[in-house]
Amino acid sequence: MPTNHYAEAIARELQQSVQYIAHAQTDKLENAIAEASNVYVAGAGRSGLMGRAFAMRLMHLGITCYVVGETVTPGMREGDLLIIGSGSGETKSLVSMADKAKSLNAQVALVTINAESTLGRKSDVVVTLPGVTKDQSAGSGVETIQPMGSLYEQTLLLFYDAVILGLMAKRGLSSSAMYGRHANLE
Numbered sequence: 001m002p003t004n005h006y007a008e009a010i011a012r013e014l015q016q017s018v019q020y021i022a023h024a025q026t027d028k029l030e031n032a033i034a035e036a037s038n039v040y041v042a043g044a045g046r047s048g049l050m051g052r053a054f055a056m057r058l059m060h061l062g063i064t065c066y067v068v069g070e071t072v073t074p075g076m077r078e079g080d081l082l083i084i085g086s087g088s089g090e091t092k093s094l095v096s097m098a099d100k101a102k103s104l105n106a107q108v109a110l111v112t113i114n115a116e117s118t119l120g121r122k123s124d125v126v127v128t129l130p131g132v133t134k135d136q137s138a139g140s141g142v143e144t145i146q147p148m149g150s151l152y153e154q155t156l157l158l159f160y161d162a163v164i165l166g167l168m169a170k171r172g173l174s175s176s177a178m179y180g181r182h183a184n185l186e
Contacts, residue, residue: 010154017130017142017155021162025127029083029109030166032125033063036081036107042068042097043085046153051085054160060178061167068097078105085160086110087131087152089117098122111159113152129155 033039039058043051051067058065066073068082076082082101086094089112098108098119109125110117120126130142131152144151168178 037079
């Protein structure tokens with residue numbers, strides 16, 4: 001199959017998957033972000049990369065945001081929010097982060113395939129996305145031609161970008177206003 005046909009198939013999968021994102025869950029996450037003193041973002045592997053992109057846009061919105069594990073990330077406190085992207089909701093290092101955040105009286109939000117996971121049970125806010133886990137042992141019933149957790153990871157990035165648009169609308173911000181916070185050291 002030519003590459004453009006694969007790309008078209010992936011785009012169809014994404015078109016289908018975003019229809020399953022629950023508006024009420026998204027609102028809860030947006031409200032938690034708006035109410036947090038600081039936002040911390042975490043994820044492992046490709047989910048972590050999607051989280052880093054999300055953290056960058058949160059910063060462009062003027063939200064104080066950090067990526068867990070960076071050398072300049074300060075300690076978390078009560079009133080902060082940890083957002084975790086984890087398809088399975090079972091990644092041990094992320095479970096430990098959630099436990100630490102809860103011990104500090106911070107809120108935990110999870111964006112996952114598996115709301116009934118260990119992380120799902122520990123989280124204050126859970127957003128369920130369609131897709132399959134990286135070992136393809138669990139999923140939401142959405143079919144995919146893609147390997148491992150690709151559909152979830154791509155949907156995660158689209159979801160995070162949609163949350164940014166929702167927060168922009170609530171704050172009355174334009175893209176040009178956000179651009180003023182873009183890195184200019186080049």
